[in-house]
Amino acid sequence: MVKPSILSGRLFLIPPLLFLLFFYFYPLGKIFLLSFFPEKSLNVIYQGGHLFSNATYFKVLWFTFWQAAVSTALTLVVALPGAYIYARYTFWGKNLLRTLSSVPFVLPTVVTAAAFRALLGPNGLINNWLVRHGGLEYPPIELDQTVWFFLLAHIFYNYTLVLRIVGDSWGRMDSRLAEAASLLGATDWQILKTITLPLLRPAIISASLLVFIFCFTSFGIILILGGPGYATIEVEIYRQAVHLFNLPMAASLSLLQILMNFGLMWVYSRLGQKNAFSFFAGTGPNTLQTTPSRGGRVLICINVLFMGILLAAPLISLLAASFKGPQGWTLVYYKALFSPVAHSIFAVAPGKAIFNSLIFALAATCLSVILGLFAANSLASSRQPGQTFWETLIMMPLATSAVTLGFGYIITLNRPPFDLRDSLLLIPLAHTLVAFPFVVRCLLPSLRAIPQSLRDAASLLGSSPLQIWQQIDLPLVARSILIGAIFSFSISLGEFGATSFVARPHTPTMPLAIYRFLSQPGDLNYGQAMAMSSILMLVTAVGFWALEMLSPDNDG
Amino acid sequence: MKTVPFKLHILGLVLFFLSAATCFATEEISLMTHDSFNVSAEVISLFEKANDAKVIFLKSGDAGAALVQAILSKGSPMADVFYGVDNTFISRALVADIFESYASPALSRIPSHFKLDPKNRLLPVNFGDVCLNYDKKWFEHKGIAPPTGLDDLLQPAYKGLTVVENPASSSPGLAFLLATIGHYGQDGYLDFWHKLRANDVLVANGWEDAYYGHFTAASKGNRPIVVSYASSPAAAVHFSSTPLAEAPTAAIIDNLSAFRQIEFAGILKGTKHPELARKLLDFLLDLPFQEDAPLQMFVFPVHPDAKLPQVFLDFAVVADKPAAVSPAEIEANREKWLEAWTTAVLR
Numbered sequence: 001m002v003k004p005s006i007l008s009g010r011l012f013l014i015p016p017l018l019f020l021l022f023f024y025f026y027p028l029g030k031i032f033l034l035s036f037f038p039e040k041s042l043n044v045i046y047q048g049g050h051l052f053s054n055a056t057y058f059k060v061l062w063f064t065f066w067q068a069a070v071s072t073a074l075t076l077v078v079a080l081p082g083a084y085i086y087a088r089y090t091f092w093g094k095n096l097l098r099t100l101s102s103v104p105f106v107l108p109t110v111v112t113a114a115a116f117r118a119l120l121g122p123n124g125l126i127n128n129w130l131v132r133h134g135g136l137e138y139p140p141i142e143l144d145q146t147v148w149f150f151l152l153a154h155i156f157y158n159y160t161l162v163l164r165i166v167g168d169s170w171g172r173m174d175s176r177l178a179e180a181a182s183l184l185g186a187t188d189w190q191i192l193k194t195i196t197l198p199l200l201r202p203a204i205i206s207a208s209l210l211v212f213i214f215c216f217t218s219f220g221i222i223l224i225l226g227g228p229g230y231a232t233i234e235v236e237i238y239r240q241a242v243h244l245f246n247l248p249m250a251a252s253l254s255l256l257q258i259l260m261n262f263g264l265m266w267v268y269s270r271l272g273q274k275n276a277f278s279f280f281a282g283t284g285p286n287t288l289q290t291t292p293s294r295g296g297r298v299l300i301c302i303n304v305l306f307m308g309i310l311l312a313a314p315l316i317s318l319l320a321a322s323f324k325g326p327q328g329w330t331l332v333y334y335k336a337l338f339s340p341v342a343h344s345i346f347a348v349a350p351g352k353a354i355f356n357s358l359i360f361a362l363a364a365t366c367l368s369v370i371l372g373l374f375a376a377n378s379l380a381s382s383r384q385p386g387q388t389f390w391e392t393l394i395m396m397p398l399a400t401s402a403v404t405l406g407f408g409y410i411i412t413l414n415r416p417p418f419d420l421r422d423s424l425l426l427i428p429l430a431h432t433l434v435a436f437p438f439v440v441r442c443l444l445p446s447l448r449a450i451p452q453s454l455r456d457a458a459s460l461l462g463s464s465p466l467q468i469w470q471q472i473d474l475p476l477v478a479r480s481i482l483i484g485a486i487f488s489f490s491i492s493l494g495e496f497g498a499t500s501f502v503a504r505p506h507t508p509t510m511p512l513a514i515y516r517f518l519s520q521p522g523d524l525n526y527g528q529a530m531a532m533s534s535i536l537m538l539v540t541a542v543g544f545w546a547l548e549m550l551s552p553d554n555d556g
Numbered sequence: 557m558k559t560v561p562f563k564l565h566i567l568g569l570v571l572f573f574l575s576a577a578t579c580f581a582t583e584e585i586s587l588m589t590h591d592s593f594n595v596s597a598e599v600i601s602l603f604e605k606a607n608d609a610k611v612i613f614l615k616s617g618d619a620g621a622a623l624v625q626a627i628l629s630k631g632s633p634m635a636d637v638f639y640g641v642d643n644t645f646i647s648r649a650l651v652a653d654i655f656e657s658y659a660s661p662a663l664s665r666i667p668s669h670f671k672l673d674p675k676n677r678l679l680p681v682n683f684g685d686v687c688l689n690y691d692k693k694w695f696e697h698k699g700i701a702p703p704t705g706l707d708d709l710l711q712p713a714y715k716g717l718t719v720v721e722n723p724a725s726s727s728p729g730l731a732f733l734l735a736t737i738g739h740y741g742q743d744g745y746l747d748f749w750h751k752l753r754a755n756d757v758l759v760a761n762g763w764e765d766a767y768y769g770h771f772t773a774a775s776k777g778n779r780p781i782v783v784s785y786a787s788s789p790a791a792a793v794h795f796s797s798t799p800l801a802e803a804p805t806a807a808i809i810d811n812l813s814a815f816r817q818i819e820f821a822g823i824l825k826g827t828k829h830p831e832l833a834r835k836l837l838d839f840l841l842d843l844p845f846q847e848d849a850p851l852q853m854f855v856f857p858v859h860p861d862a863k864l865p866q867v868f869l870d871f872a873v874v875a876d877k878p879a880a881v882s883p884a885e886i887e888a889n890r891e892k893w894l895e896a897w898t899t900a901v902l903r
Binding site: 034110113114118122123145223224228231235239241243244245325326332333336344346347403406410411515516518519520522523524525 | 776778797798894
């Protein structure tokens with residue numbers, strides 16, 4: 001008999017790979033081909049040679065990597081203590097705060113920038129207070145267009161990734177191990193170093209990999225908060241492709257971006273697989289402490305306060321902006337939103353935008369979870385050759401320039417075999433491309449933590465592979481599936497880059513509606529954009545809450 | 557794969573519509589355009605009713621990105637008509653040879669200075685002036701005279717007051733760079749930008765960020781001068797939550813300080829509906845659309861008989877003498893100018 005686990009492992013990889021082949025490699029390959037070997041008719045348009053010296057490109061690449069690395073490190077430093085208290089304690093407002101922590105994920109960049117400036121900008125809350133009460137002549141905090149501003153925003157966006165992925169893994173860790181070590185005389189530091197961190201390594205690596213790639217490609221944040229002085233590779237690709245019509249250069253830069261990310265992720269994925277021992281928490285997760293010690297309480301307080309300042313304050317300032325007109329508090333923006341006076345054919349009722357967004361998000365979430373389960377199951381059945389390669393391959397859409405891929409879609413999906421240009425399917429498909437690697441990364445650490453011996457035992461006792469999966473794997477990774485689903489859901493709700501290329505105007509989503517308001521002057525436009533953003537936050541939070549309800553072991 | 561039932565589903569729909577089509581022969585035509593395009597539902601239904609047609613809109617990113625996509629799908633176009641090539645991109649569009657000539661009878665009423673393509677492959681539809689806007693209240697409050705032209709921005713009194721958009725990523729940003737090139741000439745514009753940098757100019761990534769992130773009249777920012785449109789004061793009044801007797805902002809259009817963007821539309825080569833496409837172009841140049849465009853897109857109609865809405869008559873302005881740079885010059889030098897600007901202002 002052939003080894004069934006390996007065979008099925010391989011087979012599981014086929015659906016996600018087919019998906020990638022059709023909706024990623026095919027369009028990307030075609031746009032690269034067209035760029036490097038253009039037809040004569042296209043070539044006449046581009047006249048110049050290339051612009052930058054190699055040194056400048058190197059600088060741009062280096063900066064992009066540097067900021068992503070620093071952002072990842074900072075996010076880990078501030079979010080790991082949070083993951084710890086979420087794994088060990090229950091406290092008042094725990095679930096609410098966790099839900100809030102994921103909301104930033106869906107906010108459009110311009111809106112996030114507005115939220116931060118309302119707090120920390122030159123005329124923001126804190127500067128105004130300092131000027132009024134501190135007797136200062138000029139606002140003391142000058143964050144705008146500095147490195148600090150976008151690093152702060154990166155932490156704001158990505159905190160939840162570490163909190164959820166590492167926190168979940170930490171929570172499932174058997175505390176008896178640490179207790180035993182403690183009894184044997186190990187210090188806290190020794191326990192952390194020799195037991196906790198090695199066990200957490202796969203989760204930490206998964207989380208930081210996602211944070212890194214997210215920061216690497218988040219050029220909007222850097223450009224708006226850091227200012228145009230900080231060039232990233234994505235901007236250069238846009239400039240070469242759109243302004244200069246230098247498609248060969250744009251394609252080379254995209255390729256370089258993909259290859260460098262591929263290399264880095266490859267190394268990282270290898271590290272993630274090398275957790276020497278998988279440890280199984282016997283009877284289930286360790287019990288949460290409801291009455292923490294004094295040290296624990298201090299830790300909780302500091303963390304909650306920190307999360308409140310970092311995550312809740314910008315969101316509250318946004319909410320406030322949606323109720324504040326030139327003459328003080330008002331409901332006028334919400335009223336305007338729900339009774340559109342403009343007779344534009346593209347004017348959209350908020351209810352319709354919410355409905356569109358939710359339908360697309362649900363479709364993308366289902367598809368991502370299904371594809372993610374297939375891929376993660378295959379990748380988790382260890383000791384297969386070429387596993388690192390496949391694992392890295394699946395992450396590639398995340399590290400690919402949206403402009404390049406968007407153009408690829410234009411030239412491939414407008415003719416058979418996929419005439420999807422007019423199809424509504426295109427939107428959830430594009431979202432899934434970005435979301436399903438997240439699901440894979442959320443699932444892998446938990447699937448790998450399940451000892452193979454458990455499955456082997458069930459197999460010996462006559463269970464079918466499906467039964468094994470249903471009764472062993474599924475219950476043990478249910479929580480990770482939920483986390484993956486939450487990220488897919490929020491990626492789809494907030495996704496603007498791909499949507500703006502493929503969205504049909506008759507099916508506008510919430511982020512598109514926000515951008516439409518922000519494209520013309522007038523406080524009514526701005527106010528409605530803020531009102532729509534607040535609704536987006538609310539819908540997102542409710543969506544997370546509903547998803548959490550589905551979880552078998554939500555820790556109330 | 558699961559496409560078979562889906563296709564059957566589609567087939568059913570198609571059959572249904574075909575049977576319906578014997579009664580209503582509604583022809584579909586698609587218009588590809590940029591994200592800022594807008595039209596009233598009533599106005600577009602005039603066209604649809606008159607021609608028994610349905611107009612589908614394909615919005616495809618900003619003006620530059622939309623054109624690149626039209627060029628990439630040359631031969632098997634995604635749409636029948638393209639709207640929104642401006643004079644900074646018209647040379648590229650014409651060289652790419654993606655538009656069909658069409659001498660619309662409506663062109664006879666359009667002033668000749670708008671017609672930049674003698675072969676009528678691209679027809680002018682509307683225009684707008686990119687220029688400086690300032691926050692009237694801010695200058696009143698501080699007791700400083702508001703600026704009157706580009707030179708003023710270099711005065712010590714205006715240090716740290718201006719926010720512009722990056723021309724490499726923003727269309728009004730590029731238009732303003734072209735205004736300075738038209739104003740100071742190819743030899744002098746870099747000197748202006750060097751001095752503007754020394755006077756602490758702020759560069760934002762795009763219009764949204766400059767206007768809603770830094771402009772004092774619309775945000776909690778600290779820059780009372782912004783690069784926007786000459787119609788922006790009218791938009792600020794039109795989209796105010798409280799009725800305003802006076803615009804909160806003003807546009808500076810004198811002294812060769814504005815750049816005029818003219819937007820064109822054309823029929824994409826390879827269209828399956830050439831007859832209807834021509835009718836759609838006629839419609840874009842006709843009064844209902846021309847009079848609708850100002851409040852929908854905050855642009856000016858090219859048709860001299862088009863009546864402007866009251867808010868435009870009261871608060872929007874048109875530059876008498878915009879700074880002039882020809883489309884051919886722009887296409888030939890865009891790369892060089894952008895690079896020189898980036899070096900002068902950002903590095």
